[in-house]
Structure formats: C-alpha cells, structure tokens
Amino acid sequence: MRRAAVVGTGSIAAAHAEALRAVGERVELVAVVDVDADRATAFAREWGVPRTHPTPAALLDAEDLDLVHVCTPPRHHVPLALDCLAAGVNVLVEKPPAMSLSEVDALIAAERRSAGRVATVFQHRFGPAALRLRRLVAEGVLGRSFVAKCDTLWYRGDAYFEVPWRGTWDSEGGGPTMGHGIHQFDLLLSVLGPWREIRAVAARQARDVQTEDVSMALVTFADGTVASVVNSLLSPRETSELRFDFERATVEVEHLYGYTDAHWTITPAPGHEDVAARWREGRSGIVSGHRCQVEALLDALDEGAPPPVALADTRITMEFIAALYASAFTGTVVKAGQIGPENPFYATMEGIGAPWATAR
Missing domain, CATH: 3.40.50.720 (NAD(P)-binding Rossmann-like Domain)
Known part of the structure; x- marks a missing residue:
C-alpha cells in the first residue's frame, strides 16, 4: 500500500x-x-x-x-x-x-x-467520455477537426475576492484564465493537440481585483483547427461548455464542475450515423472527478x-496561458514557442502589466 x-x-x-x-x-x-x-x-x-x-x-x-x-x-x-x-x-x-x-x-x-x-x-481529462473522445480522434473515427469552442462562464461575486490571495498576480497568478477556465481549455488542448497561435483580449470589467475577470481568445491549432476560448467570472448563468466540430460529427459537453457521459452529446454528419454507435460504446456514469x-x-x-x-503536458497548457496574456496585453498575435526566458511573460503572467493597472 x-x-x-x-x-x-x-x-x-x-x-x-x-x-x-x-x-x-x-x-x-x-x-x-x-x-x-x-x-x-x-x-x-x-x-x-x-x-x-x-x-x-x-x-x-x-x-x-x-x-x-x-x-x-x-x-x-x-x-x-x-x-x-x-x-x-x-x-x-x-x-x-x-x-x-x-x-x-x-x-x-x-x-x-x-x-x-x-x-x-x-x-477532466480522465472522465470516460474524454478518454473515449481522444481515442476516437486518434483512431480517425471522427475525421478531421475543423472548429471548436471552449466556454467557462462562471460567477464569482465580490465576497469571493475577500480572501486575501484571490485576484492578485503575486498570490493567484492570474484571473479566470489561470484559476477557472484552465480545466476546460486543458481538456480542449488534450483533444486537439498542439496549438500554433493565439489572438486574445482580457479585461477587468466589474471586480475590484488586479487580474482580469474575463478573457477571450481565438486559437489556431497546428492541424488548422480554429477555436474560441472564453473565461469569465461574471456570468450569472454558470456553465462549462466544450464543442468539437469534426468532419463526421459534432461532439459537445455542457456541465459545471464535473461531467458524466450524460452531459455529452454527439450529432453525426449526414451519412455518418455509425459514428454515434461508436460513441455509445462503453457508456459510463462515472464523474470526471479527482478519483479518476x-x-x-x-x-x-x-x-x-x-x-x-506530467510536466511536459502541463507546460503546454501553461504556455497557452502565458501566450493568452501576452497577446491580450500587447495587442499582438503570439505563436507557440515565442514565450522564452527573454520575454516578460515568461517570469510572470502579468508580463508588461495589465492595461488597467495604471487606473488603480
């Protein structure tokens, strides 16, 4: 033991x-x-x-x-x-x-x-549906990947940020991009593979914090897939959603903090109804929690x-976060591999500083 x-x-x-x-x-x-x-x-x-x-x-x-x-x-x-x-x-x-x-x-x-x-x-990588999705992608069952979206639309009021370490660059490292949406877009990355470039915005709309309370990104992946990623703490109707549009089917999940197979749907493209049967193989009621x-x-x-x-996988997701902040704060397109030791966003996600910092 x-x-x-x-x-x-x-x-x-x-x-x-x-x-x-x-x-x-x-x-x-x-x-x-x-x-x-x-x-x-x-x-x-x-x-x-x-x-x-x-x-x-x-x-x-x-x-x-x-x-x-x-x-x-x-x-x-x-x-x-x-x-x-x-x-x-x-x-x-x-x-x-x-x-x-x-x-x-x-x-x-x-x-x-x-x-x-x-x-x-x-x-969330380890729920049975995510494991099945990655397997079907690897086996070519779903065909080419075209379009995806990843939304983490949550709500955290002012009281949430009364905990001293929340909403600061020094203690939390970032806003919903770092601490909330990270689970959903990590799953997105685990399915779609290497990303190539990112265009992003981040804003502090409502909460009295140092970090952003919302961010949005347009991402191009190495295989040409285009995806949108939204991370928010300002959304009263809370949801966590992922959608993957493949050549032969759309695969979607909507949940909040954990999913079962019941939260997932598949919509085959015309003429590819057999894909739905493959998806239903091995259905499970297991929740995508820490136990998995x-x-x-x-x-x-x-x-x-x-x-x-492992750390090699973790680095891909963390590089994505650094690139999102870099793109949002500099107004430029950031490519994979661009955030090296000489880049200000390598040592801290705040990088050159949030655009709203001087207004505090």
Missing part, C-alpha cells in the same frame, strides 16, 4: 481525501499539514488521518511517503513541489500548478535530478511509467 499526505486542508483538499478513500487499499492517507493547526486537526478527524504536522518540512522529515497532494493557495505550489522532489517524493499539485512558465521549467529541471515525479490535477486521475496516477506509479499530466 502506498502512503500519501495532503498539504493544505482548504476546500479542495476534501476532493483529494475522498479520491484517496475511494481507491481503497491501494493507498493510505497517513498525514496532513496546514498552517492552521486547528483546521488540520479537524480535517484529520473528519477523514481518519492518523497524524498532522505543522510544516511541510516536518512532514517530509517524519514520514516515509510515496505521494504528496499539494492543495495550498497557488503561490505555494512550486516551492512545496520542489521540496518534495528534493526528498525524492512524487507530487500531485492542484491547478494552477505554477505561477509562471519559468516556474514550470524550474520544476522540470528539478524533476530531472529527483526520483520523484510531478503531476498536475487536470481531472488518482487511479490513473497510481497505475502509472505501479508500472514505473510517467504520471498522467
């Missing part, structure tokens, strides 16, 4: 604890860490965790661990992951995995020197394989 720990016992930590419990005897949650000792104790009591530790350093010193789940506010993700790698421990880090592309590259360099590996929580990714991660550890959503 593998031994796991959770660092940070805020709201998302419960999803990790639930996923670990759900996989049964494959893994045991042996310890938790939180800066708030009372909160750590309450979490440990709720989830039957035998030990708490005051700091990550104390955790790594006292426990023999296979896996650490990093569930802290975003600015702590990379320092904690680096500590785990230095100790040779595998890490599953919540989104956003890092504050910048440069931090991702620091993790990649540290991972090369470590026995540990880093995986990012992008759980934790199971896949444990499988990889058992097989000695790279973890699902």
Whole structure:
C-alpha cells in the first residue's frame, strides 16, 4: 500500500481525501499539514488521518511517503513541489500548478535530478467520455477537426475576492484564465493537440481585483483547427461548455464542475450515423472527478511509467496561458514557442502589466 499526505486542508483538499478513500487499499492517507493547526486537526478527524504536522518540512522529515497532494493557495505550489522532489517524493499539485512558465521549467529541471515525479490535477481529462473522445480522434473515427469552442462562464461575486490571495498576480497568478477556465481549455488542448497561435483580449470589467475577470481568445491549432476560448467570472448563468466540430460529427459537453457521459452529446454528419454507435460504446456514469486521475496516477506509479499530466503536458497548457496574456496585453498575435526566458511573460503572467493597472 502506498502512503500519501495532503498539504493544505482548504476546500479542495476534501476532493483529494475522498479520491484517496475511494481507491481503497491501494493507498493510505497517513498525514496532513496546514498552517492552521486547528483546521488540520479537524480535517484529520473528519477523514481518519492518523497524524498532522505543522510544516511541510516536518512532514517530509517524519514520514516515509510515496505521494504528496499539494492543495495550498497557488503561490505555494512550486516551492512545496520542489521540496518534495528534493526528498525524492512524487507530487500531485492542484491547478494552477505554477505561477509562471519559468516556474514550470524550474520544476522540470528539478524533476530531472529527483526520483520523484510531478503531476498536475487536470481531472477532466480522465472522465470516460474524454478518454473515449481522444481515442476516437486518434483512431480517425471522427475525421478531421475543423472548429471548436471552449466556454467557462462562471460567477464569482465580490465576497469571493475577500480572501486575501484571490485576484492578485503575486498570490493567484492570474484571473479566470489561470484559476477557472484552465480545466476546460486543458481538456480542449488534450483533444486537439498542439496549438500554433493565439489572438486574445482580457479585461477587468466589474471586480475590484488586479487580474482580469474575463478573457477571450481565438486559437489556431497546428492541424488548422480554429477555436474560441472564453473565461469569465461574471456570468450569472454558470456553465462549462466544450464543442468539437469534426468532419463526421459534432461532439459537445455542457456541465459545471464535473461531467458524466450524460452531459455529452454527439450529432453525426449526414451519412455518418455509425459514428454515434461508436460513441455509445462503453457508456459510463462515472464523474470526471479527482478519483479518476488518482487511479490513473497510481497505475502509472505501479508500472514505473510517467504520471498522467506530467510536466511536459502541463507546460503546454501553461504556455497557452502565458501566450493568452501576452497577446491580450500587447495587442499582438503570439505563436507557440515565442514565450522564452527573454520575454516578460515568461517570469510572470502579468508580463508588461495589465492595461488597467495604471487606473488603480
């Protein structure tokens, strides 16, 4: 049985604890860490965790661990992951995995020197429907990809941003592009493959924050697919939607924070009704939550394989985010590979600064 720990016992930590419990005897949650000792104790009591530790350093010193789940506010993700790698421990880090592309590259360099590996929580990749979609794309069942859209239209009022680390570049790394829409467009990228260039806008429309509260992008992929991506925290009717228009069918999903097969639809093109039958094979009621990714991660550890959503995959999504901000803040088209160490958007997603910063 593998031994796991959770660092940070805020709201998302419960999803990790639930996923670990759900996989049964494959893994045991042996310890938790939180800066708030009372909160750590309450979490440990709720989830039957035998030990708490005051700091990550104390955790790594006292426990023999296979896996650490990093569930802290975003600015702590990379320092904690680096500590785990230095100790040779595998890490599953919540989104956003890092504050910048440069931090991702620091993790990649540290991972090369470590026995540990880093995986990012992008759980929507692991729902049965997403797995089936990628398989059908790879097998050529759906034909060429033409058009796609990805909308994360959520609502977060002023009270949400009263938490000190929210809505700031230093603590959160960005707005809905970094912390909310990232799940949907990561799934988009996992289906459509490499992107080629991006044209974007970002705005601070209503919330008194440093970051954007809405962003929009037009994306061209390496295979010629064109896609729109919208990330909003200003949308009272909340929805998460993805649509893929292939040569032989349109495949769509509408959900909010997690989907089952019931949230997906397929509309065959005329003359390709057989595609719908292929889609319906292996239908499932499993929710695209953390459990699916934790199971896949444990499988990889058992097989000695790279973890699902390894740093190479994570970098693609983080480069997309950096390019979106760069395009939005400079008013230019940004191409894949353009954000290097000499680029201001490499070290921070804020880059040259948001256009509205001088108005604060």
